[in-house]
Amino acid sequence: MKITVDEEKCCGAGQCVLIAPEVFDQRDEDGIVVLLDAEPAAEHHGLVRESASVCPAAAIHLDEA
Amino acid sequence: MSIPEHVLVVGASAAGLTTAEALRRKGFGGRLTLLGAEDAAPYDRPPLSKQVLSGAWEPTRAQLRTADALDALDAEFLLGDPAVALDAGRRSVRTAFGAAVTADAVVVATGLRPRELPGQDGLRGVHVVRTVADALALRSDLLGAGRVVVVGDGVLGAETAATARSMGPAVYLVGPQPAPMTGQLGPLAAGHLADLHRRNGVALRTGVLLDALLSRDGAVTGVRLSDGEELPADVVVAAVGCSPATDWLADSGLVLDDGVVCDARCRAAEGVWAVGDVARWHHRGLGRLLRLENRTNATEQALAVAGDIMGEDRPYVPVPYFWTDQYDVKVQVFGLLSAESRAEVVAGDPAEGRFVVRHEGPRGPVGVLGWRMPKQTRLHRASIVDHYTRPLENAAP
Known part of the structure; x- marks a missing residue:
């Protein structure tokens, strides 16, 4: 799994950080998503998929090929 | 099942x-x-x-x-x-x-479905904003507009007024509350929002309702407010809820x-x-x-x-959350704020334009509002989770 995030779409809600804090964080100044691990281990995949799905800005893209 | x-x-x-x-x-x-x-x-x-x-x-x-x-x-x-x-x-x-x-x-x-204003049907220059077609039709009218009246002081009205202002025309934001979004933000943050709109050149008309749309030859020419004031407009936006x-x-x-x-x-x-x-x-x-x-x-x-x-059989007990972006300010609200809850600044400083406010109800914290402080706002969310996820009968008195 490879994760990309669209910083321009990100609305800083922090939903992804609440769900998968080992993969996502937020910048202090504006709350925009910070990707901690673009190719997380398999054990995180479920929560990463959930983060992508609930992201209120559809700003998280997953390449599962 | x-x-x-x-x-x-x-x-x-x-x-x-x-x-x-x-x-x-x-x-x-x-x-x-x-x-x-x-x-x-x-x-x-x-x-x-x-x-x-x-x-x-x-x-x-x-x-x-x-x-x-x-x-x-x-x-x-x-x-x-x-x-x-x-x-x-x-x-x-x-x-x-x-x-x-x-x-x-x-x-x-x-x-x-967006509510319409009385007399809006068939009148040129009056818009709702719910679908992408609505937004593009409004955009097209705003590009040539000199004066715009946004009727409705909730999140959609406030955001639309901010965007319209950035496109050039003079903008009025009209609504019944003492400041835009008072119901969703509480008086403190809503006061800051009112100031933000004024600083950006939006004229506010608070504590008033729409009395009537004014028109000529099938096109809107302005609005009359409940206090009798008339505001001329080429474009009127109906943001009076759904x-x-x-x-x-x-x-x-x-x-x-x-x-x-x-x-x-x-x-x-x-x-x-x-x-x-x-x-x-x-x-x-x-x-x-x-x-x-x-x-x-x-x-x-x-x-x-x-x-x-899929048979998980769990009740849905979310902590409500919404955000709004207006000008260069992001406001985020976890929980439900109410006029009765007590507001206390817990991070930042309103005078510096970045702050987090916690709202306390009778049973403890019920809401957290952040003004240009997204990460800190999320961290304070933890203090209100119990209020939403703990069943009422087990709550501390």
Whole structure:
């Protein structure tokens, strides 16, 4: 799994950080998503998929090929 | 309840699409059908009053998923054909073009319909902002406008006024509250929002209602307010709230009362769920029916509904959350603020334009509001989780 995030779409809600804090964080100044691990281990995949799905800005893209 | 073979989702916006995605992610391998009233791939609504209206984004940028991602869902999309009737007992839906779809499970995700102003029908220059077509029509009129009146001081009215102002015209923001969004933000932050609009050149008219639209030859020329003031305008925006889109359910057998009334698991009837803006469900943490009109609820509730369809059997007890972007300010609210709750600044400093406010109710913290402090706001969210997730009967006195 490879994760990309669209910083321009990100609305800083922090939903992804609440769900998968080992993969996502937020910048202090504006709350925009910070990707901690673009190719997380398999054990995180479920929560990463959930983060992508609930992201209120559809700003998280997953390449599962 | 056994897992259904065919799930029909009525509504193909954020809540409906996320329900479908979550079903697949949770292992649903049966037939999946999505009905959409609009003839467009599922798109996101928060950008409509901001990036799409201003022109910063092409409308396609607001699409929720790529064509490939929609294909991968392995669902049948029936778009541009609104549902007109549901038989809840048979779980059968009829559409405007006469199609009939019967399924084992039906998810109602038809969202909201914007309220119109009295006399708005057929009048040129008066707009609502709900669909991408609405936003583009408003944009087209704003580009040549000299004076704009936005009627409605909630989140949509305030955002639309901010965007319209950035496009050049003089803008009035009109509403009944003492400051825009007072009901959602509390008086302290709403006061800052009023200042923000004034600093950016928006003229506020607070504590007033619309008395009448003024027009000549079928085009709007302005508004008259309840205090008698008349404001000239080339464009008027109606942002006076929405109603749940439940008219098509009148004969369905479902209980309708400001939305589709559901139990704690968002079930409206045997085999029928409701999700998103249209759903009024029993929030067990609050001990009452709740309907949330916000983007985050659409997806969180969709996960809950998909989970319940798949037999997870858990009540839906979210901590409400919404945000708004106006000018260079992001405001975020976790929980539900009320006029009775006590507000206390817990981080930052309002004088410096960055702060977090916590609202205390009689049982403890009920809400956290952040003004240009997203990360700190999220960290303070932890203090209110109990209020929403702990069942009322076990609450400390």
